[in-house]
Amino acid sequence: MLNRTVAIAVVVLPGWAWCAAQEATNTPAATQPAQGKWYLRQKVQFLHMSGDPSSEDRDIDKVVMNTSLTYGLRRDVSLSIDVPLVFSSEESASVTERDLALGDIALTLKYRPFQRDLNPVDSVRFAVLGGIEVPSGDGSASSDSFDPFAGAVFTAILGRHGFNQSLIYKVNTGGERYSVRRGDGRADALRYDSAYLFRLSPAEYSADTTAATYLTLELNGLYETNGDNEILAGPGLLYEARRFALEAAVGLPIVQDVDKRPRTDLMVTLGFRFLF
Known part of the structure; x- marks a missing residue:
């Protein structure tokens, strides 16, 4: 048994260290790439919104193509940039x-002050993060304001189960009265996200493991200081190989206490991740 555990630690973990974090599609995890490594993530997200409180009474469809690039400054510190391209109808x-x-x-610095590895695979981690959203100045997709944010993330990997919980608070220094951008109006925004992941396969890691498949369940909440509160929930799938991952998730509203901006009726997300 000892030799088998050592084999898993030596053979599996070097290629799996980045993806064993089990980060769900729309919920951050308390992980980052190793020092000197780059992590590229591309997500395409479709949003359908209705119930516009403005006089225009719009139905809105958005496709957000977000490119995220993260660099490991140290084993416990990373710097990332997120660049979204938004198509709206x-x-x-x-x-x-x-x-x-x-x-x-968005520019984000993440620091992980706590990490306890229970065995070669299982781990409990806590990270804090902070950053700022810089205005692109490009039409309706930009808030035209510099908006700082800060938060914390907890991650636990226990056998075939993974758990992520995050809280991120953003101070909006500008914005429109009736913004169609979730969390980008005049009110400050608190994002609270929870994710559960179950490893469908393999049942156990071995020296021959090259990929893993997870079923995910997420609760993605957004509270704004004007009183708006919205929670989306839904399933997803995550496939992680040694150097890349594929992901898909669906979000449907379970709480829609929103009257200062359009409600989100559907969220569909597809993504790709690559480590280099």
């Missing part, structure tokens, strides 16, 4: 408007 009674624009760019 806003339909009112009189007109349909379409727009393609660059969204606000």
Whole structure:
């Protein structure tokens, strides 16, 4: 048994260290790439929104193509940049408007002060993060304001089960009265996300393991200081190989206490991750 455990630790973990974090699609994890490594993540997210409180009474479809690049400064510190490209279609009674624009760019520094590895695979981790959203100035996709944010993330990997919990608070220094961007209005925003992952296969890691498949369940909440509160919930799939991962998730509303911006009726996300 000891020799088998050592074999798993030596053979499996070097290629799995980045992906064993089991980060769900829309919930952050308390992990980062190793020192000197780059982590590229590309997500395409479709959002359908309705119930516009403005006089335009719009139905809104958005496709957000977000490119995230993270660099490991140390084993416990990383720096990342997120660049979203946003296509929107806003339909009112009189007109349909379409727009393609660059969204606000986020710069994030993450520090992991606590990590306890229970065995070669299982781990409990805690990280704090902070950063700022920089305005792109590109039309309706930009808030035209510098918005700082800070938060904390907890991750636990226990056997075939993974858990992630995050809280991130953003101070909005600008924004429109009736913003169609979730969390980008005049009110500050608190994002609270929870994720559970179950490893479908393999049942146990071995020296021959080259990939793993997970079933995910996420709760993605957004509270704004104007009183708006919305929670989306839904399943997803995550496939992790040694150097890349594929992901897909669906979010449907279970709480929609929203009257200062359009409600989110559907969220579908596809993604790709690559370590180099």
